[in-house]
Amino acid sequence: MTATSGHDAGPADDSRDLPGGLPDGPLGLPWPRTAVRRADGSVAVGDVGLPELAAAQGTPLYVVDERDMRERAAALRDAMTTAFAEHGAEVELFYAGKAFLCRAVARWMSQEGLGIDTASLGELTTALSAGVDAARVGLHGNNKSDEELELALTAGDKGIGRVVLDSLVEVDRVADVAAGLGVRARVMLRVTTGVHAGGHEYISTGHEDQKFGLSVHPARPGEDSPALTALLAILARPELDLLGLHSHIGSQILDPAGFDAAAREVLRVRAELAERTGVLVPEVDLGGGFGVAYLPGEVELDPERIAKETAAAVVEAAAETGTAVPRVSFEPGRSIAGPAGLTLYTVGTVKPVRLPEGSELAERLYVSIDGGMGDNIRPALYGAAYHAELVGRTSSAPPVRARVVGKHCESGDIVVHDVDLPADVHAGDLLAVAVTGAYGRSMASTYNLLPRPGVVAVRDGEVTPLVRRESVADLLALDLG
Numbered sequence: 001m002t003a004t005s006g007h008d009a010g011p012a013d014d015s016r017d018l019p020g021g022l023p024d025g026p027l028g029l030p031w032p033r034t035a036v037r038r039a040d041g042s043v044a045v046g047d048v049g050l051p052e053l054a055a056a057q058g059t060p061l062y063v064v065d066e067r068d069m070r071e072r073a074a075a076l077r078d079a080m081t082t083a084f085a086e087h088g089a090e091v092e093l094f095y096a097g098k099a100f101l102c103r104a105v106a107r108w109m110s111q112e113g114l115g116i117d118t119a120s121l122g123e124l125t126t127a128l129s130a131g132v133d134a135a136r137v138g139l140h141g142n143n144k145s146d147e148e149l150e151l152a153l154t155a156g157d158k159g160i161g162r163v164v165l166d167s168l169v170e171v172d173r174v175a176d177v178a179a180g181l182g183v184r185a186r187v188m189l190r191v192t193t194g195v196h197a198g199g200h201e202y203i204s205t206g207h208e209d210q211k212f213g214l215s216v217h218p219a220r221p222g223e224d225s226p227a228l229t230a231l232l233a234i235l236a237r238p239e240l241d242l243l244g245l246h247s248h249i250g251s252q253i254l255d256p257a258g259f260d261a262a263a264r265e266v267l268r269v270r271a272e273l274a275e276r277t278g279v280l281v282p283e284v285d286l287g288g289g290f291g292v293a294y295l296p297g298e299v300e301l302d303p304e305r306i307a308k309e310t311a312a313a314v315v316e317a318a319a320e321t322g323t324a325v326p327r328v329s330f331e332p333g334r335s336i337a338g339p340a341g342l343t344l345y346t347v348g349t350v351k352p353v354r355l356p357e358g359s360e361l362a363e364r365l366y367v368s369i370d371g372g373m374g375d376n377i378r379p380a381l382y383g384a385a386y387h388a389e390l391v392g393r394t395s396s397a398p399p400v401r402a403r404v405v406g407k408h409c410e411s412g413d414i415v416v417h418d419v420d421l422p423a424d425v426h427a428g429d430l431l432a433v434a435v436t437g438a439y440g441r442s443m444a445s446t447y448n449l450l451p452r453p454g455v456v457a458v459r460d461g462e463v464t465p466l467v468r469r470e471s472v473a474d475l476l477a478l479d480l481g
């Protein structure tokens with residue numbers, strides 16, 4: 001059984017105690033939906049055998065189950081649409097490109113009816129060059145560049161759908177850029193509500209001692225809150241159309257209560273603004289952050305539950321403040337991309353290491369793979385826990401406690417802290433790490449000048465390359481000698 005840290009493990013699934021994974025058939029969470037163990041013991045995803053894929057494409061390799069990713073987007077869209085429609089309210093989803101964006105993914109998400117949320121010139125350009133309707137693209141950032149703003153305000157017929165303002169100085173900045181270009185900017189204001197949610201301090205963004213957004217709470221009694229001050233400043237600039245308020249409370253959230261609390265705070269400020277100015281902004285964006293299952297036995301945040309609970313919270317808060325129910329939007333990333341992806345590695349050196357007297361284990365098996373912290377920084381950055389299995393074969397060898405480590409020159413280069421692997425794991429074995437579809441490739445680095453792996457999509461027996469594998473020649477091409 002996988003031992004973990006940093007995540008709430010749900011009830012154990014004993015069938016996972018088998019070394020090398022489950023018996024033949026669907027693998028289930030945390031693996032992509034179409035993952036099956038075939039009769040020969042190897043795993044296929046999207047009807048593509050992982051050993052054949054590795055032989056054709058090399059490893060390390062990010063693999064995306066296109067069907068799973070699309071179905072996750074569609075399921076969330078349907079759950080949200082139904083839950084909000086019950087209250088006569090509209091809802092829109094924006095896929096958070098930071099989780100993983102390339103042109104094909106931008107097109108998939110558009111085809112599934114989602115807009116795209118971006119956070120940089122690179123993400124914005126990728127979404128637009130994929131042909132996504134500019135009106136359905138958003139831009140975030142606490143320090144947007146002139147180039148980002150100019151593209152955002154001029155893309156399509158009348159600029160992108162929304163620029164999310166993040167500070168008081170940005171109000172005049174964006175208004176001045178819009179005035180210079182002779183256009184209007186559709187903006188939202190990112191607020192912080194004091195609601196603290198998410199898997200790790202670095203991915204929890206609704207609390208107030210961090211760089212994003214403006215607080216809805218006054219610094220001193222009787223003063224306007226920083227958020228209200230910025231909202232009044234926005235309304236004072238004719239170049240800006242204020243669409244609404246934005247709140248993102250964190251990431252890898254497994255309890256919907258945080259969204260409920262944040263929605264109530266945001267609706268309160270919306271009502272306060274309406275009372276002061278007569279302007280009731282039409283929209284509220286409640287961000288992303290829906291948590292997923294990283295380990296066998298963990299439970300992901302159910303789309304229907306989050307949809308029903310947030311819809312009810314928004315409707316109740318609107319009633320309590322005597323305001324009309326707003327249009328609502330969300331920006332999920334991880335819950336769409338994460339579980340649909342895995343990383344495929346080849347095992348190299350295997351080394352048993354005796355642990356000091358008094359340790360929890362007498363010995364740990366260090367299993368080195370051909371990637372590491374360069375393609376998955378999350379364990380080192382957040383202490384994130386992952387699950388791994390051999391996917392080229394099953395084994396009847398007894399399970400041993402293993403640690404999957406990368407090939408970087410860093411002892412913290414750990415991809416899976418603790419996992420049971422068959423004792424006969426050896427060089428050449430194919431190993432997959434689950435739920436790397438979000439924040440894997442998108443946070444990858446070339447540390448130690450290791451080129452970043454490519455990304456392929458698999459679906460119905462077809463392999464579609466999405467992002468080319470980098471080569472050492474690519475890295476050298478950046479080196480000016």
Ligand SMILES: Cc1ncc(COP(=O)(O)O)c(C=O)c1O
Nearest residue numbers: 096248251288289331332333334
């Ligand atoms: C503003 C904003 N929106 C959306 C997201 C996507 O979050 P997640 O991938 O957890 O759904 C993030 C990242 O945490 C974010 O900062």
Ligand SMILES: N[C@@H](CCCC[NH3+])C(=O)O
Nearest residue numbers: 202203205251252378439
């Ligand atoms: N990169 C983070 C989440 C995104 C935080 C952005 N606000 C992670 O891997 O979990």
